[in-house]
Amino acid sequence: MANIFGKIRNLNFSWDRLVAIVAMLTSTCALLVSAYETSIMKKQQYVQVWPYVVHTLSNHTTSSEKLRKMDLPDSLDLNEVSLAFKNKGLGPAILEEIEFLLEGKSYESGEKMMNEAYKSFSDGEDYLSTSFSSLSKGSVIMARAEHVFFKMICPPKMARTFSELVSSGRIQVNFRYRSLNGDCWWLKKGDVQAGEECR
Known part of the structure; x- marks a missing residue:
């Protein structure tokens, strides 16, 4: 078990990097959801004036x-x-x-x-x-x-x-x-x- 933690330490693992990567993935997902919602709202507006x-x-x-x-x-x-x-x-x-x-x-x-x-x-x-x-x-x-x-x-x-x-x-x-x-x-x-x- 100590051997595994030693290998992780050798990879220069950083909690800051992990948090930054998760934050980037979360914001990318939020951007995609927002773009999809905007597309749906445009279609609804289009139909509402038809x-x-x-x-x-x-x-x-x-x-x-x-x-x-x-x-x-x-x-x-x-x-x-x-x-x-x-x-x-x-x-x-x-x-x-x-x-x-x-x-x-x-x-x-x-x-x-x-x-x-x-x-x-x-x-x-x-x-x-x-x-x-x-x-x-x-x-x-x-x-x-x-x-x-x-x-x-x-x-x-x-x-x-x-x-x-x-x-x-x-x-x-x-x-x-x-x-x-x-x-x-x-x-x-x-x-x-x-x-x-x-x-």
């Missing part, structure tokens, strides 16, 4: 309560149809580019496109009310919010025709939107497609 916009088409019978508010008889058979955009993501969607298409033809505003589309779906009938909201570059759709682009109260046949025009892609509102991190997506024909980096 928007996901979908279009929603709604067509339902107008409630008798709503008809009364409009000073109309309860027995009137009317539908309320709307086209909206809902941000199901966790962060705001910032619109970068927008296109309004009717039968493949581009229009400079949604209102002009819808006025032209009205000729296609009116079939001689008239609507009771319509409302538009503007969508333009720089518009923001907040997380979990819905932006109603177009709403109309009209006879059921007109509402069905409008719904078919949107569902078939003959009426389209497409736009490119970005997250706060600068990542872009296109909402085209109701589908979300990864876009190029925003410029």
Whole structure:
């Protein structure tokens, strides 16, 4: 046993060196753990500002309560149809580019496109009310919010025709939107497609 301790003494063993080596290993491990945590936090932040916009088409019978508010008889058979955009993501969607298409033809505003589309779906009938909201570059759709682009109260046949025009892609509102991190997506024909980096 004394022989073993003698060999250790001959190696010039120093407790100071051992403590220094352990301290270096500990600090290296702490640095690696810190870098890993930073990486995870960056990914979490990235996901926390990620928007996901979908279009929603709604067509339902107008409630008798709503008809009364409009000073109309309860027995009137009317539908309320709307086209909206809902941000199901966790962060705001910032619109970068927008296109309004009717039968493949581009229009400079949604209102002009819808006025032209009205000729296609009116079939001689008239609507009771319509409302538009503007969508333009720089518009923001907040997380979990819905932006109603177009709403109309009209006879059921007109509402069905409008719904078919949107569902078939003959009426389209497409736009490119970005997250706060600068990542872009296109909402085209109701589908979300990864876009190029925003410029």
